[in-house]
Amino acid sequence: MGNSCQQKSSSCSSSSCGSPDAAVAKQNMAITSSLGKIRNKILVMSGKGGVGKSTVSTNLALGLANRGYKVGLMDVDLHGPDICRMLNLTEKLQAVQTDGRSLLPPMQYGENLKVISLEYMMEDRDDPIIWRGPLKVQAIRQFIADMDWGELDYLIIDAPPGTGDEPLTVAQTIKDAQAVVVTTPQEVALADVRKSLNFCKHVKMKVIGMVENMSGFICPHCNQSVEIFKTGGGEKTAKEFGINFLGRVPIDPRIVVGGDDGTPYLSSAADSPAIKAFGDIISNVEKQTAAASSSLKIADAGCACGSTCNPSTCNC
Numbered sequence: 001m002g003n004s005c006q007q008k009s010s011s012c013s014s015s016s017c018g019s020p021d022a023a024v025a026k027q028n029m030a031i032t033s034s035l036g037k038i039r040n041k042i043l044v045m046s047g048k049g050g051v052g053k054s055t056v057s058t059n060l061a062l063g064l065a066n067r068g069y070k071v072g073l074m075d076v077d078l079h080g081p082d083i084c085r086m087l088n089l090t091e092k093l094q095a096v097q098t099d100g101r102s103l104l105p106p107m108q109y110g111e112n113l114k115v116i117s118l119e120y121m122m123e124d125r126d127d128p129i130i131w132r133g134p135l136k137v138q139a140i141r142q143f144i145a146d147m148d149w150g151e152l153d154y155l156i157i158d159a160p161p162g163t164g165d166e167p168l169t170v171a172q173t174i175k176d177a178q179a180v181v182v183t184t185p186q187e188v189a190l191a192d193v194r195k196s197l198n199f200c201k202h203v204k205m206k207v208i209g210m211v212e213n214m215s216g217f218i219c220p221h222c223n224q225s226v227e228i229f230k231t232g233g234g235e236k237t238a239k240e241f242g243i244n245f246l247g248r249v250p251i252d253p254r255i256v257v258g259g260d261d262g263t264p265y266l267s268s269a270a271d272s273p274a275i276k277a278f279g280d281i282i283s284n285v286e287k288q289t290a291a292a293s294s295s296l297k298i299a300d301a302g303c304a305c306g307s308t309c310n311p312s313t314c315n316c
């Protein structure tokens, strides 16, 4: 990046202005262009960790891809990226010479699914990375601006737990992102989900609906459902908040094995209650996003505060 500009970029009229603000403006344009080709952006979030967000994201993305949609899966859990392991993707991004305008290729999984995760960008996946807020913001913006997503029907975004930098950056950068909130039936998870829903309200993110995961247990011997925790809490909370209930996925030990092996069980052809449950959830997501699909919206990539400030430094 050049540093010859002596003026603030707002007053600099040079098209080759190399000021940091000009770089942000250029990135904003790249983000707008990228997002303009993606019909539905879905952020999978939860207040609590370990409730199954990455499982839901992966299987939602795969399920939609299997139904013929063009799908992207973006892992913005920068501290604990799981998506590569779940899909057994071991590729590394090759160092490519770009002229600053060429976009980088995401990983490809099957014909219809493109995947981006931090692990793909790292030389050594075991390298510890110390993240500060602004770096996270920048990484996520690059996931959108620098990647060749092309035309997509759905971009599924797997977030870390909580309402920190990552979901906030997604909300600020992708103005028409919609949320799928994942919970488990226990009261403690439901209390956290309320926080997620309040976050969505605060950042004006539409909620597509809620998934209750680990809802009952499927016995591996007889395939019957056994209620371990009380089920139905997710549906009750969804009603309370006036949002859609997308469905409940039972605990099925084969999901853990599939996630660890990189062969997602829910995308297999097996006939089980968990797979049926996921099929219903995917159909519900399709239904809820049908309206958005028919009217392609171009997201504006400005700051959430609505002014022309620098979104990566604004405290709005």
Ligand SMILES: Nc1ncnc2c1ncn2[C@@H]1O[C@H](COP(=O)(O)OP(=O)(O)OP(=O)(O)O)[C@@H](O)[C@H]1O
Pocket (backbone or CB within 6 Å): 046, 048, 049, 050, 051, 052, 053, 054, 055, 056, 077, 080, 082, 159, 160, 161, 213, 214, 215, 249, 250, 251, 252, 253, 254, 255, 256, 257, 259, 260
């Ligand atoms: N319905 C299910 N039945 C059985 N195991 C499940 C189910 N859903 C998720 N799991 C398992 O639970 C563990 C946590 O799931 P996952 O990683 O998807 O949660 P997460 O919300 O993304 O976690 P984190 O907050 O750490 O990102 C994984 O081992 C996964 O395989």
Ligand SMILES: [Mg+2]
Pocket (backbone or CB within 6 Å): 053, 054, 055, 077, 082, 158, 159, 160
């Ligand atoms: Mg996860």
Ligand SMILES: [Zn+2]
Pocket (backbone or CB within 6 Å): 219, 220, 221, 222, 223, 224
């Ligand atoms: Zn049994």
